[in-house]
Amino acid sequence: MSIAKKEKAASTILLGRPKGTLKMGLVGLPNVGKSTTFNFLSKLSVPAENYPFCTLEPNLARISVPDEHFDNLCRIYQPKSQVSATLSIMDIAGLVKGAHKGEGLGNSFLSHIQQVDGIFHVVRAFDEDNIVHSEGAVNPVNDLQIIYDELRLKDLDRCQKLYDDMKKLVDRGQNKNLAGPFEMLQTFLNHLKSGNWISNRTNWSLKEVEALNDYCFLTAKPVIYLVNMNIKDYLRKKNKYLVKIHEWVEKNMRGPIIPYSADYEKTLIEDPASLQEHVSAVQKIILTGYSTLQLIHFYTTGKDEVKCWTIREGTKAPQAAGVIHTDMEKGFICAEVTKYDDLIELGSEQAVKNAGKVATKGRDYIVQNRDIMFFKFNPAKNKK
Ligand code: GDP
Numbered sequence: 001m002s003i004a005k006k007e008k009a010a011s012t013i014l015l016g017r018p019k020g021t022l023k024m025g026l027v028g029l030p031n032v033g034k035s036t037t038f039n040f041l042s043k044l045s046v047p048a049e050n051y052p053f054c055t056l057e058p059n060l061a062r063i064s065v066p067d068e069h070f071d072n073l074c075r076i077y078q079p080k081s082q083v084s085a086t087l088s089i090m091d092i093a094g095l096v097k098g099a100h101k102g103e104g105l106g107n108s109f110l111s112h113i114q115q116v117d118g119i120f121h122v123v124r125a126f127d128e129d130n131i132v133h134s135e136g137a138v139n140p141v142n143d144l145q146i147i148y149d150e151l152r153l154k155d156l157d158r159c160q161k162l163y164d165d166m167k168k169l170v171d172r173g174q175n176k177n178l179a180g181p182f183e184m185l186q187t188f189l190n191h192l193k194s195g196n197w198i199s200n201r202t203n204w205s206l207k208e209v210e211a212l213n214d215y216c217f218l219t220a221k222p223v224i225y226l227v228n229m230n231i232k233d234y235l236r237k238k239n240k241y242l243v244k245i246h247e248w249v250e251k252n253m254r255g256p257i258i259p260y261s262a263d264y265e266k267t268l269i270e271d272p273a274s275l276q277e278h279v280s281a282v283q284k285i286i287l288t289g290y291s292t293l294q295l296i297h298f299y300t301t302g303k304d305e306v307k308c309w310t311i312r313e314g315t316k317a318p319q320a321a322g323v324i325h326t327d328m329e330k331g332f333i334c335a336e337v338t339k340y341d342d343l344i345e346l347g348s349e350q351a352v353k354n355a356g357k358v359a360t361k362g363r364d365y366i367v368q369n370r371d372i373m374f375f376k377f378n379p380a381k382n383k384k
Contacts, residue, residue, distance in 0.1 A: 016117055016118075016213065016220060016221060016222070016293070022086075022087050022088060022117055022290070022293055022295070022310065023060075023087075023088045023089070023090055023115065023116045023117050023118075024087060024088070024089050024090070024116055024117065024118045024119065024120050024224075024289045025089075025090045025092045025112060025113055025115075025116035025118075025119055025120065026038055026089060026090065026091050026092055026120050026122055026226075027092050027095065027113060027119050027120065027121050027122070027147060028094060028095070028121055028122035028123065028124070028143070028147065029094055029095060029096065029124070029133075029134050029135070029143050029146065029147070030093075030094030030096065030134045031094070031124070031131055031132060031133060031134060032094070032122045032123065032124035032143070032228060033122055033124060033126075033228040033262035033263075034091060034092070034094065034122045035091065036262040036263065036266055037120075037122060037226065037228070037262045037265070038059070038061060038089065038091035039266065040262065040265045040266045040268075040269050040282075041061045041063060041089050041282070042061040043269050044061070044063050044064075044269075044282065045061045045062050045063060059090055059091040059092075060088050060089070060090050060091075061088065061089045061091075062086045062087075062088045062089075063086060063087050063088075063089065063286055064084045064085070064086055065084060065085040065086060065087055065286055065287065065290050065308075066283055066286065066287060067084060067085060067297065067308060069297075069299075069340055069370055070082075070084050070085070070297075070299065070306070070308045072344060073299055073301055073306050073340075073343075073372075074306050076301075076343065076344075076347070076348065077301050077302065077303060077306050078303075079301075079302065079303055079304060079305050079306045080303070080304050080305065081304065081305040081306075081307075082305070082306050082307075083305065083306070083307040083308065084308050085290070085297060085308040085309075085310050087286055087289050087290050089120070089289075090112065090115070090116055092109055092112045092113060092116075093109055093112075094109075094134070095109050095110075095146075095147060095150055096134055097134075097135070097146050097150070098150075099150045099154070100150050100151075100153040100154040100157060110150075110151070110154050110218065113151070113218050113221075114216060114218060116221065117221065117293055118221050118222045118223070118224070118289060118292055118293055119221050119222070119223045119224070120223075120224050120226050120285070120289065121144070121147060121223050121224070121225050121226065121255075122226045122228055122262075123140045123143055123144060123225055123226065123227050123228065123245060124138060124140065124143065124228055125138075125140050125227045125228060125229045125233075125239050125241040125242070125245070125259075126138070126228060126229050126230045126233070126261075126263075127230075128230075138241075140227070140241045140244065140245050141241075141244050141245065141248045144225075144245065144248050144249070144252075145248070148197070148252060148253070151197070151218045151219050152192060152195070152196075152197060152219050154218055155192055155198070155217045155218050155219045156189070156192040156193060158215075158217070159185065159188050159189045159192055159215075159217070160189060162185055162215070163182075163185045163186065163189050166178060166181065166182050166185055167182070170182050180207070181211065184207070184208055184211050185211075187208070188208075188211075188212070188215075188217075192219070196219075197219035197220075197253070198212060198217050198219045198220040199219060199220050199221065199222060199223075199253075200252075200253070222255065222292045222293065223253055223255040224255055224256050224257075224258065224285075224288055224289060224292055225245070225249055225253075225255055225256065225257045225258065226258050226260055226285065227239070227241075227242065227245055227257060227258065227259045227260065228260060228261065228262050229241075229259060229260070229261050230261060230263065231261050231263050231264045231267070233261070234259065234260065234261035234264050234281075235264075235277055235279070237259075239259065242259065245257065255292075256288050256292065258281060258284055258285055258288060259281070260281035260284075260285065261281075265280060265281065265282060268280055294312065294313060295310050295311065295312055295313070296310075296311060296312070296313055296367075296368070296369035296370075297309065297310060297311075297369060297370060298311065298320060298367050298368075298369075298370070298371045298372070298373050299340075299370070299371070299372045299373070300324070300372070300373060300374070301349070301372055309323050309324065310323075311323055311367060313369075314366060315366070315367050316363060316364060316365060316366055316367070317332065317334075317335040317361055317362070317363055317364075317365040317366075317367055317373075317375070318332040318363050320335075320367045320373065321335070321373075321375040321377065324375070327377065327379060328375050328377045329377075330377075331377040331378035331379055332363060332375065332376075332377050332378075333376040333377055333378055334360050334361060334362055334375075334376050335360070335361045335362075335365060335373050335374065335375050335376070336358050336359070336360055336361075336373075336374040336376070337358070337359045337360075337361050337365070337371050337372070337373060337374075338352050338357070338358050338359075338371070338372040338374075339357070339370075339371065339372070340370040340371070340372060342355070342357045343372060
């Protein structure tokens with residue numbers, strides 16, 4: 001494969017392996033507003049009965065991802081059940097300086113971060129004398145740096161251990177297949193040592209991305225910065241810390257920054273009449289969380305149910321079927337694909353069929369965003 005082709009291929013293989021249940025974790029120092037944020041998000045949770053196969057944990061809020069295309073399909077089909085895409089948000093207790101060495105229960109918090117697909121980093125940008133700051137004073141840039149370093153140092157520790165273990169095997173010289181993996185570990189180790197997150201580099205090779213996805217490093221996860229400010233600042237769109245926060249993020253991470261006020265969102269749910277303006281940031285938080293994981297939707301539709309499924313860009317038809325059920329992937333025969341725009345334009349499934357616009361696709365078909373999929377599969381194959 002030419003270098004240009006290889007790079008193109010690598011760019012379609014992304015860091016991380018989000019599954020159907022997408023999880024973002026709320027991470028930050030203590031007293032920055034994580035619990036307040038988690039609490040107002042929990043109040044928006046979709047009812048658990050819509051997701052019978054998923055157990056809901058107390059520190060997990062499952063929120064519907066707003067999607068006008070899904071709403072339009074529900075209007076056409078009027079189904080008995082509507083199941084939209086969701087994003088789960090996990091409350092992770094506050095990290096403190098030294099967490100990577102186990103300070104303040106650091107190790108268990110860090111293992112929670114391991115479970116999530118992406119990170120909402122809550123940054124305190126409100127002054128409030130009565131609310132103690134773990135570092136003694138409100139200083140968002142300092143806070144950003146602490147969390148950045150703690151997660152990096154944790155990865156560095158782990159990477160060093162992996163490297164040392166593999167080095168012993170390489171030194172014994174018995175296993176020639178280890179040369180490639182060992183070289184890669186060395187590259188990751190140097191990258192982390194030089195002060196970087198894994199996600200700071202975007203031109204990892206295909207092989208490196210595969211290895212990184214197996215190692216599941218904390219610093220390979222995408223980060224969105226939630227800047228928590230007072231109601232007054234939020235409404236007037238001014239905050240004395242914002243410029244410095246932007247500068248730090250631009251220099252170190254380039255992740256999205258969302259200004260919001262946990263206090264405001266909480267009040268908007270509990271006592272909306274007390275607020276003069278209603279300008280919630282929640283939709284933006286959820287949509288940004290979802291889009292940062294670089295995912296697309298496909299739908300299954302019918303009178304009984306309209307459901308939105310989530311896959312990564314580049315997923316082929318059998319693997320997309322596998323998101324619904326592994327049997328459908330194993331026994332995959334073909335997929336009937338209707339384009340969302342055709343359905344909206346022609347108004348009904350029957351009209352699309354009459355117009356000859358339902359396409360039959362095989363196992364190499366790459367599912368496109370908003371495709372409406374009907375999978376044909378052979379259940380007999382499963383008995384093998
Ligand atoms: P956590 O430790 O990060 O989970 O922080 P909490 O959500 O428990 O918040 C710590 C304290 O800060 C609580 O007393 C909150 O009411 C308060 N707080 C949270 N967000 C805001 C905010 O936007 N403005 C102000 N003034 N206080 C806030």
